[in-house]
Amino acid sequence: MxxxxxxxxxxxxxxxxxxxxxxxxxxxxxxxxxxxxxxxxxxxxxxxxxxxxxxxxxxxxxxxxxxxxxxxxxxxxxxxxxxxxxxxxxxxxxxxxxxxxxxxxxxxxxxxxxxxxxxxxxxxxxxxxxxxxxxxxxxxxxxxxxxxxxxxxxxxxxxxxxxxxxxxxxxxxxxxxxxxxxxxxxxxxxxxxxxxxxxxxxxxxxxxxxxxxxxxxxxxxxxxxxxxxxxxxxxxxNFVGTSNIFKGKVIAKEGRTLTLKTANGRELAVASDRFGVGDDACAVLRPEHLKLSGEARDRAIKGTVTQSVFVGSEMHLHVDVGLGRTAVVRHRHNKGSTEAAYGPGADVTLYYTPEAAHVIECKGA
Ligand SMILES: Nc1ncnc2c1ncn2[C@@H]1O[C@H](COP(=O)(O)OP(=O)(O)O)[C@@H](O)[C@H]1O
Ligand SMILES: [Mg+2]
The missing domain is CATH 3.40.50.300 (P-loop containing nucleotide triphosphate hydrolases)
Structure with missing residues (x-):
């Protein structure tokens, strides 16, 4: 030291x-x-x-x-x-x-x-x-x-x-x-x-x-x-970077993979060495870890776009995923492509890997 x-x-x-x-x-x-x-x-x-x-x-x-x-x-x-x-x-x-x-x-x-x-x-x-x-x-x-x-x-x-x-x-x-x-x-x-x-x-x-x-x-x-x-x-x-934070209770654990159940009954798979069944926990997923298309190993969350914000290099999509909080996703847009598909009201599926989530303690599920 x-x-x-x-x-x-x-x-x-x-x-x-x-x-x-x-x-x-x-x-x-x-x-x-x-x-x-x-x-x-x-x-x-x-x-x-x-x-x-x-x-x-x-x-x-x-x-x-x-x-x-x-x-x-x-x-x-x-x-x-x-x-x-x-x-x-x-x-x-x-x-x-x-x-x-x-x-x-x-x-x-x-x-x-x-x-x-x-x-x-x-x-x-x-x-x-x-x-x-x-x-x-x-x-x-x-x-x-x-x-x-x-x-x-x-x-x-x-x-x-x-x-x-x-x-x-x-x-x-x-x-x-x-x-x-x-x-x-x-x-x-x-x-x-x-x-x-x-x-x-x-x-x-x-x-x-x-x-x-x-x-x-x-x-x-x-x-x-x-x-x-x-x-x-x-x-x-919350203070550093943009975070999607989902609160829940651990209802199952298999190896490093926890199943987190949110207050409204949705389930989210996240990986962590800490926490056991019955614990309250918060999953932190950065916008860059939520994708609009996925591979076979990815987990999927369905949601609806509530807002899409153009920031120049990309679009920021706010997606209601029914997990208590709106998720923010970044979508790199290509010049000339039609982005209408991701306007408000569009149904989307977000993909992520449980390993990308960071799990922290939180007060109350
Ligand atoms: N001379 C002072 N007298 C009374 N309260 C103060 C004084 N200086 C700072 N504070 C208070 O102490 C807290 C911390 O202030 P400060 O260190 O200036 O914060 P920061 O630099 O992070 O904005 C604030 O609530 C502020 O209002
Ligand atoms: Mg200051």
Missing amino acids: DGFLQIRSATKMYRTPEGGSIRALDDVTLHIRSNELISLLGPSGCGKTTLLKCIAGFEDLDHGDITLTGQSLTRIPAHRRPFNTVFQNYALFPHLTVERNVAYGLDVAHVERKERTRRVGEALEQVGLAGFGARMPNQLSGGQQQRVAVARSLVLKPKVLLLDEPLSALDRKMRESMQIELKSLQHSVGITFIFVTHDQEEALSMSDRVAVLASGKVQQLASPKEIYDEPQNEFVA
């Missing part, structure tokens, strides 16, 4: 103006590795910023502790922690040039001029902005401003860079290219990035590992692939 940055049983309460209190972090334990890009992913209000602030030292924990290579950070003030934060709104000084903006932290630390110039040049180079030093922030695009904000943090040579939704103000195309840039920057600089986002695609595409948070608690910490393929609970299955 890499004991780089360890957060143990971190709890943080806030008082509300009404006199109540909010548990923004609820017993959070996370072991963050050196040189990894880890995302904190969760909906607005789940505690992501609070966790970053506690790591950075802008807020104190009520319970628990945070250690860096075994040393407690509790008594170390924010400015003495080897961390730096890149905020959502970049917060560049509008009246200072790019170079002065990047040099700011070095000025504060009284780094001598020659060294300062060298490090500012190096940081601008790292973010691909060599030659932009004399510009003012308003002469840069949003993406370039974001890179200046990153350079301003990197110039201080932190051991950990904390990034709080740094790309959320950018348009989609810019965001996607910055995701790739930040990932490769993290790789080349070789320090830990803790990246906060509410965007699951962003978290999956950039991260070595993802910590999914909800209501101040860690729901799952795993690689992007594991988070997607093997969500630990219903929250993760």
